[in-house]
Amino acid sequence: MNPTNHSQVTEFVLLGLSQIWELRFFFFIVFSAVYLMTVTGNLLIVAVVTSDPHLHTTMYFLLGNLSFLDFCYSSITAPRMLVDLLLGNPTISFGGCLTQLFFFHFIGGIKIFLLTVMAYDRYVAISQPLRYMLVMNPTVCGFLMAASWIGGFIHSIVQVGLTIWLPFCGPDKLDNFYCDVPQLIKLACTDTFVLELLMVSNNGLVTLMCFLVLLGSYTALLIMLRSHLREDRSKALSTCASHIAVVTLIFVPCIYIYAKPFRTFPMDKAVSVLYTMVTPMLNPAIYTLRNKEMIMAMKKLWKRQKDLISCLEH
Template identity: 55%
Template sequence: MAWGNRSNITTLAMEFVLLGLSQNYEVQLFLFVLFLAVYLTTWLGNVIIITTVITTRQLHTPLYFLLANLAILDITYSSVTTPKMLWDLLHKQKTISIPGCMAQMFFFHFVGGASIFLLIAMAFDRYLAIHKPLHYLVIMNQKVCMRLVVGAWLSGLVHSIMQVSMVIRLPFCGPNMLDNFYCDIPQVVKLSCEETYAVELWVVANSGLVTTSIFLILLMSYTVILLKIRIHVTVGKHKALSTCAAQVTVVSLTFGPCVFIYDRPFQKFAMDKAVSVLYTMVTPMLNPMIYTLRNGEMKGAIRKLMGRILCPGRK
């Protein structure tokens, strides 16, 4: 019997069936081309940012160091789910083993959590740059920047372990249909044949409420920073406003969908898949565009880099 026709699994089967975004083959081909373009654009945009920051001496500052690390996280985050989704769009059998599902959830929350904590570090960087301009480079030295990045990765790791450790112990012996294109906790928990109220409460508290609290704190912090820029900053005001506006946009694109998905009971909503596409594929693609389009210094450095690549003999 084909997996697509099974309604139940046993502990020996060890597979989930991913229903994906569509059951229509023509639609799946269109989505494959569309999301392949999105994925390649994500890689291209973020690799350009990383390469530009590494090769441009003027960009060897805390702000761009953190931005390059965010680009690395965007590439990694998109790669956790997109390759598997692209593969499934071309195949009728869309299955994933339970260990593979748990691994995908682990890395999804690991990298996603690291991204959230890195955005906190970037907000802290802007706060110091505006409120402590004379001491900024002393405080945000290379050692501090490295600690912030390592701290973001470690925080994401702890967050993921706390989340997945609650799910990995659940028994799965009932329905095996995951109504999504990747494994995530809200859908997987509902497939357990055990009472999951405590797990759902833990995930909502750990992901939903914590994410919402951080989002609100960041928005208030950026509001204070923007007011400070508007009232007190005279030199470089436009650059400071553009940088902060870009970070606010990225923060909203990152946190908004997370709040929608995790800060509520595990119930199915019509917009769930669209929101999942937004924060797993679209946001990692948009982040480099947002930072590049609103940052004249970055645009100038990218133009010089492209010039050196396309015309190697030109100085």
């Protein structure tokens, strides 16, 4: 059934980050740089993991997938936001809004499930090192990745399915720079109390529970590491610290946005910018700066590129 049959609103106005031209231009410069670093950093990790045979392990396979998802996640909102900041034409069609909402929650859902898989991978590697290759074999790894994508799709289609039937008869102004459930539901011309409870349960409480489970698992890992040799403990601690930092950066803003009633608060846009723009940029740095294997692989990739350029020039 066509949703426009139930709605007088055919497009929404995105209020964005600011209505002041000077601020919009400043934000355009800043977030253009942020997006460029996000794309470069994440695609570099994907290229390094793909090209270096020494990194063809489960841990780096999962890391490469996370970087690819971070690239996709930021690309769902950032390009349109940058265009709107520069041109000042912040309108989006009803269908375009639902499409953006679908992919935003699709990729975001995959990331949450993938982080859970990465935590499980580290748990097996540290608690059962001799059985690690048997437990986390390529078949199991592929199955877990497929399950993450299916889980993300189911999560996202539920969001769209609950939203698409709502009647929108005005107002048409979304108080954000992209389409998301909390802002969209507030514009519906009907009582959305029950729907908000469903959304908070589906998004906020599930995210909170996953976050607490992940923190608990990493706490157990840190306690377990006390009995390991110093060299092994140092490497494992570095990996766990990176994972905990990324998990915190992703989950805490999501919990703030989705685990509370859908009301507007002063910090909402700042938190939205944090987890849609800043966090995908920081993840490559968090995973690479303390990872000697990644740094060595990047150096080798850079050397191969220089050698290739030299051969082409001669």
